Every structure is written in C-alpha cells, then in structure tokens.
Amino acid sequence: MTEIGQFNSRQIFYINVRTDINWFDKVPSSNWLAFTIADIADKELLYDMIVKCLDKNVLYTCSTGQLASDTEDCFDGEIVWRQVQAEEQTGKPQDYENSPMTSSHRNFSEGFWFAIQSAYAIAYDEYILIDKVVCIDMTQGE
Numbered sequence: 001m002t003e004i005g006q007f008n009s010r011q012i013f014y015i016n017v018r019t020d021i022n023w024f025d026k027v028p029s030s031n032w033l034a035f036t037i038a039d040i041a042d043k044e045l046l047y048d049m050i051v052k053c054l055d056k057n058v059l060y061t062c063s064t065g066q067l068a069s070d071t072e073d074c075f076d077g078e079i080v081w082r083q084v085q086a087e088e089q090t091g092k093p094q095d096y097e098n099s100p101m102t103s104s105h106r107n108f109s110e111g112f113w114f115a116i117q118s119a120y121a122i123a124y125d126e127y128i129l130i131d132k133v134v135c136i137d138m139t140q141g142e
Contacts, residue, residue, distance in 0.1 A: 001026040001134070007116040009131055016137040017045060023136070024052045032132040033060040035115040037108075038067040042138035046071060049136060050078050054100065059121035059130055063104040064111040065139065072104035098123050 001015040001023070010033075015023045027034075034053045038046060046067065053061065054075075063071035079102075083094040101121055105111025112135075121128040 004135070007133075010116055010133050011131065012116060012133045012135070014135045014137065016139075016141065017049060018138065018140060024056070027053070027056050027134050027136075028132050029056050031129050032056075032058060032134055033062065033115055033119055033121075033130050034058045035112060035133055035135045036061060036063045036065070036071055036138070037135065038063070038065045038071050038138045040066050041140060043067060043070075045138045046074055047078075049138060050074050053136070054078055054082065058100050059128055060100060060115075060119045061102045062111050062115040062119055063102070064106075064108050068104040068106060068111070072102045075100070075102045 001013045001020075003011060004014045005012045015026060017023050020026070036049065042065075061072070061075050063075070065071075079099050083096060083099065087094045101119070103114065103119065105114060115133050119130065121130055
C-alpha cells in the first residue's frame with residue numbers, strides 16, 4: 001500500500017488487488033474509507049474485496065468505475081446480510097446505525113473528491129473520524 005498524499009486530516013493510500021495479493025493485510029482496521037475502482041473485467045473480484053473491506057471495519061465506501069453502481073449494491077447487500085445474521089444470532093433487532101455508509105459515482109474525479117473531502121461516517125447523530133482513504137483498484141491498469 002502506497003501513500004499518495006494527504007488532504008486535510010486524511011491520509012490517502014493506493015493499492016491494487018491484482019498486483020498485491022496481500023492487500024487485505026495492509027488496509028487499516030479502523031477509521032477508514034474505501035474508494036473502490038472496478039470495471040467490467042473486474043467483476044469476479046468484487047465479492048472477495050467487499051467481504052474483506054467489511055471484515056476490516058470500513059466506515060464508508062465510495063465506488064467508481066464501470067461497476068460503480070454494482071459495487072455499491074453488493075456492499076449494501078453484504079451489509080444487510082450481516083445485520084440479518086447478527087439479528088438471528090442474538091435475537092435483538094438491528095438498527096443499522098453503525099453500518100458502513102455507501103455511495104457510487106459515475107465520474108471518477110467527482111467520486112474521488114467526495115471521498116477525500118465530503119464523505120463522513122455518522123452513528124447516533126455523531127460524526128466518526130475517517131482519517132484514512134484507501135483507493136482499492138481492481139483494474140488491470142497499464
């Protein structure tokens with residue numbers, strides 16, 4: 001994982017899941033946002049990436065690329081599935097207040113700007129610090 005800069009109090013990192021097979025071990029486990037980049041050729045990588053990000057307590061996801069909307073939908077589906085499983089195991093209704101927030105962006109630049117500048121996690125009307133943005137690239141880039 002490479003640090004590519006900082007904006008205000010947020011460190012910005014980049015990692016490519018195709019070239020770094022241990023990418024999952026390098027992402028933070030708290031106070032972070034995933035800025036995901038996936039195109040049609042990357043569809044087979046989506047589910048694994050989503051599970052690993054949620055396992056690492058991602059607070060917010062901003063998805064871009066040709067599969068931006070699909071990626072956001074998959075994140076939302078996995079978040080709900082996990083909440084349903086927790087409700088079934090505990091018998092307590094889930095309120096989704098601590099669930100990660102998601103967004104998708106057709107325009108890469110606008111999505112990136114949103115991720116580093118405007119995306120904030122909130123739980124019980126309180127802001128949760130996001131101090132790291134990790135650009136998770138699934139593309140085959142040249």
